[in-house]
Amino acid sequence: MGTEIAHAIADGILGGGVYALMAAGLTLIFGVLDIINVAQGILVVLGGYLSYVLSVHLHLDLLLGLLITMPAMFVIGVVIYWLFIRPLRGAERTSMTLLACFAVALIVEGALYWRFGSNFVSLSASYTVSSVHMFGFYLSDIYLIGFGLAVVAIASLYLILYRTKFGRAVRATMQNQAAARLIGIDVNRVAAVTFGIGTAVTAVGGMVFGAVSGGFNPNSGYDLISRLLAIVILAGMGSIGGALVTAVFMTTAEALVDIWQPNWSVAVFYLALVIILTVRPAGLFGRRAVRTQ
C-alpha cells in the first residue's frame, strides 16, 4: 500500500504539471485582460493537432515541433484578439468576451472536425511510452518532460512579466488602462501580444496533452475546459505560479482517491473547489499576485 500511495503522489505531481501547462495561458489571459477564455480547451486541442500534423506529415520530433507550433499559436492568439476581443467595448465587455471566446471555440472545433474528422489521434514518440525507474517505480518520461516544460513555461512568464520592459507595460495596463495610455503605452498592442503569449504557451500544453492522453479529437476540449477552469479559479484567477501548485494539489488528491474509490475521483476534484472557495473566495493565491510586484 505504501508503494501505491507513493506512486500515486508521484503520478499526481507529474499530472499536475501537465494541467498547469495547459492552464498557464488561461490564467495569464485572465490576469492581464480580465477575459475568461473558454476557448482554452479547444486551443489546447488545436495545439495538439498542430503537433500531430508536424509529427505525422513532416516527421518532426514533438519537442522540435514546438519551435513551429508556438509561433504559429502566438499568431493565432493575436488574430483571435484583434478579430473577436478588441472590438468589444463598454460596461458589458467582460461578459461579451465570454461569448466571443465561446464563438471562437465553436469555430475552431468546427474547423478541426472539417479537417480531421472525429477519429481519435494521439502523438507518438519514443519518449511517450518510455519511463525511468526512480524511487522504486517507473515514472513516465513524457510526464517528466511535461512537468519540466511547465516549470520552464511558468518561470518564463514570470520573467516576461517582472523582468522586462514589456512586462512593466503589461502590469501598468492591468492596473489602470487610462493611465497607461497617458504615459504612452499602446494598450491594444500590449493586450494582443499578451493574448498571443498565452496562446503560444498553450501550444506546449497541447503537445503534452496529445502525448499523454489516450487520444484526442475535436471534441476533447470540453473535457478539459471544466478542469482547467477549476484549477485556475482555485489558484486565484491570474496567479500563474498558483496554477502549478493548485494543479499538483488537485491531481494528487485525485490520484490518491483513485487507489480506493476511482469513481469518486472526479467528484473530489470539484469538491475541493467548492470547499476552498467557500473558505477563500479569491482562491488559494488570489489575483493580486499578477498585478503587483
Added chain:
Amino acid sequence: MRTHTPRARYLAAGASAVLATALIAACGSSGSGSSSSSPILIGTSLSLTGDFSTDGQAFEKGYEIWANDVNKHGGLLGRKVKLVILNDGSSPTQVDTNYTDLITVKHVDLTFGPFSSLLTAPAAEVAHRYGFAFVEGAGGSPLVFSEKLPNVFDVALPVANSLDPLVNWLKSLPAGQRPTSAAYPIANDPFTILQVQRAQGFLQQAGISTSYSKIFPEEVPDFLPNATLVAGKKPQMVILGSTAVPTVTSFVKAFAQQHYNPKIMLATAGPDQGAAFLSAVGGAAVANGVMVPNLWYPGYNDPTSKAMVNEYVAKYGGNASGVNADVAEAYSVGQITADAVTATGGTSGSKIIAYLHGNRTFPSVEGPVQFNNLGENVKAIAFVFQWQNGKFVQVLPVGATGSVPIMYPKTNW
C-alpha cells in the same frame, strides 16, 4: 463583494450562450408530408460531435451506405428512402429533443436508433410515445430493455453475454496454461459494468483470482493513475471495461511505461473501431494481441457483409480491417427495417412492431436476427476478435467458422 457581480454575469452569459446554441440546434424547417411518390423519410439522431462522435460518424456512414444500396435497387415499396440525420452531440437530453423534432416537426415516416445505450434508452421512449417502431444497433445494455418497451428492437449482440466466448475458452485451458490472476478496471457505463462483472464472477469460480476490480469515471482526459494501479498488481490478464478508443489507448500506453505485459488484454470496446483504433494506439505492433468481443468483423464470410465492406472501402478508402463494426450495426438496422416495411406494405409503426415480434428470423450483414419479447437479438452469437499483425481476425469461439488460432500470450508492447 465586487468579484461576485462579474461571476454572476459570466454564468448568465454562459447560460445564454448554451440556451441559444440549444435553440439553434433544435430549430428546423417542417418536414414534407408523405405520399406514395414522395421519398420515405427516415429520421435518426447521431452523435456527430461529442464523446461518441467516432461511433456516431461510423453509424452515419453505415446508414448512408444502406440508403444508397436501397435506392440503387428502386427504394422501398417503389419509393426512394431519404435519411434525416440530426446531431445530438452525444447528449441524452438532446437525443430526446431530436427524436421529438424528427417525428412532430419533420414528420419522418420511420426512425432509426442512435449510438450507445445511454442515448438509445431516452430515444426509444420518445419513439414509443408516438407509436414508432425503434430498430437500433447500439443499445444492447439492460438499461435499454428495463422499461420493456414493445417498440425496441436491437440488432446488436446483447451486452451481458459478450464475454462468454472468452470465459469458455479460459475454462477449457489446462490449469497450467490458464492465467492465474486478472484485473477488471471498468468504465462507469451501463455497457461495460454488467458484462465485465459477469465474466469476473465466472472466472473467479474457475479459479482465476481477482487482483483489481474497480469502476472509474471515463470522462477524464487520461487514466494514468488507474492504469498504474493495475500494472502494480501485475495480473496475468486484463479485462478492461471501455466504451471508447482513448480509454484503451491510455491504459496500453501506461502499461508500456510500467513495463507491464499481461498475457491477455481485452477491452469491451475500442479495438473494434478499425483504423480509428490503430492510428490512436500507435500502430499495428502496439495493437498486436489486443482483443474485443463483438458480433461482427469485416472478415465475416457473408455475401452481403462482403459487399458492404467493399462498398465502404471504395467510398471511404482504407482496407477491410479498418471498417468500424458500427457500420455493420447501422446497416443491419436498415436491413431489418426494410424487411418489415416490405412485408407489411407500409410504414405503420404498429404493423412493423407486430411483424418484428413475430418470431421471424431476418438476414442481416451481421448474421441472422430474431427478437425476443424484449427486443433483444436472440440469434446473435458472441465472438471475440483480435488484432494480429495489423489484421483484425476472429479468434473465439475456437473452432467456429472463421476463427483462426488465438495469439496467446500476446506479444509484449
